[in-house]
Amino acid sequence: MGDGKPVQHSHEVLEIAVNQFGPINNRQLALIDKNRDLFITAVQRFGSAPRRAKLGTMVTSMSWNDSSNMLAAFQDGVFTVWCYPEAVLVDQDSLNETLITKDSSDFGKNPHIASFLGNVCSMRRADGSLCSTVISPYPMMLHKYTTESKWPDAVRLCRFVKDKTLWACLATMAAYGKELNTAEIAYAAIDEADKVQYINHVKEIPTKEGRNAAMALFCQQIQEAEVILLQAGLIFRAIQMHIDLFNWDRALELAVKHKTHVDTVIAYRNKHLNSCGKKEDNKRFLQFAQGVEINWENINAKIDMEMQKEASRPGAKPYLT
Numbered sequence: 341m342g343d344g345k346p347v348q349h350s351h352e353v354l355e356i357a358v359n360q361f362g363p364i365n366n367r368q369l370a371l372i373d374k375n376r377d378l379f380i381t382a383v384q385r386f387g388s389a390p391r392r393a394k395l396g397t398m399v400t401s402m403s404w405n406d407s408s409n410m411l412a413a414f415q416d417g418v419f420t421v422w423c424y425p426e427a428v429l430v431d432q433d434s435l436n437e438t439l440i441t442k443d444s445s446d447f448g449k450n451p452h453i454a455s456f457l458g459n460v461c462s463m464r465r466a467d468g469s470l471c472s473t474v475i476s477p478y479p480m481m482l483h484k485y486t487t488e489s490k491w492p493d494a495v496r497l498c499r500f501v502k503d504k505t506l507w508a509c510l511a512t513m514a515a516y517g518k519e520l521n522t523a524e525i526a527y528a529a530i531d532e533a534d535k536v537q538y539i540n541h542v543k544e545i546p547t548k549e550g551r552n553a554a555m556a557l558f559c560q561q562i563q564e565a566e567v568i569l570l571q572a573g574l575i576f577r578a579i580q581m582h583i584d585l586f587n588w589d590r591a592l593e594l595a596v597k598h599k600t601h602v603d604t605v606i607a608y609r610n611k612h613l614n615s616c617g618k619k620e621d622n623k624r625f626l627q628f629a630q631g632v633e634i635n636w637e638n639i640n641a642k643i644d645m646e647m648q649k650e651a652s653r654p655g656a657k658p659y660l661t
Contacts, residue, residue, distance in 0.1 A: 408483035427512040437508035
């Protein structure tokens with residue numbers, strides 16, 4: 341991996357494959373273990389531990405595309421193409437929307453994928469004969485546009501094709517690339533109103549670091565989001581993030597470490613417990629609550645001051661629409 345350590349997996353690995361498209365620092369490793377589960381993970385990863393996610397089960401054969409980051413496999417007797425397999429690391433809810441599936445009965449028993457070139461996938465049957473199948477060329481075109489950062493062209497392609505799979509791919513690609521306007525358009529096209537609302541919320545964050553952290557959080561990368569905020573000196577936003585996630589211990593830890601907003605964390609914790617009809621039983625919170633006066637007027641004033649302070653930082657400006 342990027343830190344020089346070998347890839348470790350909990351079960352014996354039967355097959356591995358690395359994609360060959362795109363920049364070298366964006367390589368993805370796909371592996372099939374002895375349980376026939378298919379996983380994907382980033383090859384290069386620095387800092388936090390590499391994320392690994394399961395793409396499918398009962399997978400017998402796989403192959404990356406030669407000119408895009410599409411992945412083809414036989415999954416439980418069905419020929420499946422993940423048009424954007426990294427979606428599992430970005431937005432798992434949209435992963436199934438990015439699939440192309442075909443019945444594999446025409447390929448015989450136990451077919452093996454020989455190659456996946458362009459939009460043609462060749463398979464070798466159990467008797468040694470070759471057969472092939474063709475998929476839509478549009479996902480490959482979409483990969484080309486997004487890799488070259490031609491986001492308006494990608495949107496025009498999706499509007500022309502009018503295919504939900506293509507829109508789902510574009511939505512997750514744009515979310516990963518932090519192209520908020522494109523992500524908003526694509527998620528709206530597949531009726532993901534909650535994600536459109538969240539992206540609009542991210543647009544209102546005045547600092548680039550804050551927006552990057554919010555999108556990392558969207559991709560369920562909590563640790564990465566925290567690192568971004570702390571390195572940028574956005575301490576309160578990091579604390580608020582953990583409060584919103586109900587990570588109370590980490591929120592208090594950051595507040596105590598940086599000697600700020602301890603009362604804010606305790607106040608929100610008390611408010612949460614009261615709404616649940618529970619009493620405080622966390623020793624650390626009981627300890628720090630003894631010397632803290634909860635005054636919501638002062639807390640709200642401090643929060644407003646933090647927001648104004650962030651908005652006045654050098655380079656702070658709203659996201660361009």
